[in-house]
Amino acid sequence: MGQDIAPFQAISISRRAHEMKAAGKRILHMEFGQPSTGAPQAAIAAAHGVLDTEAMGYWESVPLKERIARHYLETYGVEVRTxxxxxxxxxxxxxxxxxxxxxxxxxxIALARPGYVAYRNTIRALNFEPVEIPCGEETRFQISAAAIEALPEKPQGILLASPANPTGTIIPREELAAIAGVAKRIGARIISDEIYHGLSYGPKIHSMLEFDPDAYIVNSFSKYFSMAGWRLGWLVSPEEGAQRTGAYIGNLFLTAPSLAQHAGLVAMDSRDELEGHVDVYRANRALMLDALPRLGLERIAPPDGAFYIYADISRFTDDSMVFCLKLLEETGVATAPGVDFDPVEGHRFMRFSFALSTDEILEALGRLEPWFRAQPQR
Ligand SMILES: Cc1ncc(COP(=O)(O)O)c(C=O)c1O
Known part of the structure; x- marks a missing residue:
């Protein structure tokens, strides 16, 4: 029998938000980490073009693989064969x-807690054992070489994300190198989820491939490229694992949508438009950071990248799910409860996504400020 795994609590918040919307209420969606913008214009135009000419059979785009390989060379100085x-x-x-x-x-598999909800659950669903390392403010909510080394039993795997979900924190270069060093020493394989690469508000983002050529690298068009619903991403396997990955993907998944692959290739050269989105997120982040102390939310993880703010709400509640639902019912602002990301400490945290338009952020803050000010403190 398959393992029982927990559902994503933010989905029930989102479902309620959509019911409220259907009943005529204006909702501001800060619960999911997805850009409110669509795919880049040129990518949409390319998709329109191929719709009339291509049969859309099973297909693996060699030009897209070559473009991704070039991306590693240009962005990180790392050579990756297609x-x-x-x-x-x-x-x-x-x-x-x-x-x-x-x-x-x-x-x-060792991973940070808090972390993306699906990590723990996917690890369990596949019959591996998640080893969650509690990560607090001292390590900017991120996994560290020292914490991995201190585990009483050595893990076979390390799963990390930088920038991270739910915090947006970025692991500095030296720490990534130290984690790669520990992994090598204890014989653990690294999986680095680099889905938020491209979204930094200061620190330089490094790929784990710069430090561990044998790491597995996960990436996607869902965030920086603003193409979540197109369902497109990629995996870089180590040289000796590539053949096995090919066999697994052929049996388990076949190919990604042809239409999305055509569009994705063009999206990778739509830098001006995509950097425009990052400018909007940067402005939104600044507005949020300015406003949050007025809401009584002074304790937040430093949001170096991605488009999230993970805030300590313990002065208001010890039940983040109830708190987020009340916030939604009374203001129409949907957010994600910390319990999704951290089953132990997450009852006193919540996550805001600021991947909205700046007008929407201003509208959300206009609703959040009086609501938070009116909440009784514990
Ligand atoms: C850290 C992280 N990894 C992976 C995913 C899944 O993304 P995709 O849409 O590419 O499947 C998400 C989605 O929010 C995420 O936050």
Missing amino acids: RRIAITCGASPALVLALATAFNPGDR
Whole structure:
């Protein structure tokens, strides 16, 4: 029998938000990490073009793999042969592929808590064991080499994300190198989820490939490229794992949507438009950082990148789910409860996504400020 895994609580918040919307209420969606913008214009135009000319059979775009390989060279100075790149339907199947090909049933995978809800659950669903390392303010809510080294039992795998969900924190270069060093020493395989690359508000983002050429790298068109519903991503496997990844993807998933692959290739050269989105997120982040102290939310993780703010709400509640639902009912602002990201401490945290338009952020803050000021403190 399959493992029981927990649902994503933010989905029930979103479902309620959509009911309220259907009843005529204006809702501001800060619960999911998805850009409110669509795919780049040129990518949409390319998709229109091929719709009239292509049969859209099973297809793996060689030009897209070559473009991704060039991206590694240009962005990180790392050479990646195209045979190591698998095109997937987003980061989610890339993560499944990496876990399934790299580990044996029962293997222990170390990861940060808080972290993306699907990590823990996907690890469990595939019959591996998540080893959650509690990460607080001292380590900017991120996994560290020291914490991995201190584990009483050595893990076979390490799963990390920088920038991270739900915090947006970025692991500095030296720490990534130290994690790669520990992994090598203890014989653990690294999976690096680089889905938020391209979204930094200061610190330089490094790929784990710069430090560990044998890491599995997960990436996607869902965030920076603003193409979540197109379902497109990729996995870079280590040289010796590439053939196995190819066999797994062929059997488990076949190919990613042809239409999305055509559009994705063009999106990778739509930098001006995409950097325009980052400018909007930067402005939104500044507005949020300015306003949050007025809401009584002074304790937040430093949002170096991605488009999230993870805030401590313990002065108001010890039940983040009830708190987020009340906030939604009374203001129409949908947010994500911390329990999704951290089953132990998350009852006193919530996550805001600021991947909206700046007008929407201003409208949300206009509703949040009086509401938070009116909340009784514990
Ligand atoms: C850290 C992280 N990894 C993976 C995913 C899944 O993304 P995709 O849409 O590419 O499957 C998400 C989605 O929010 C995420 O936040």
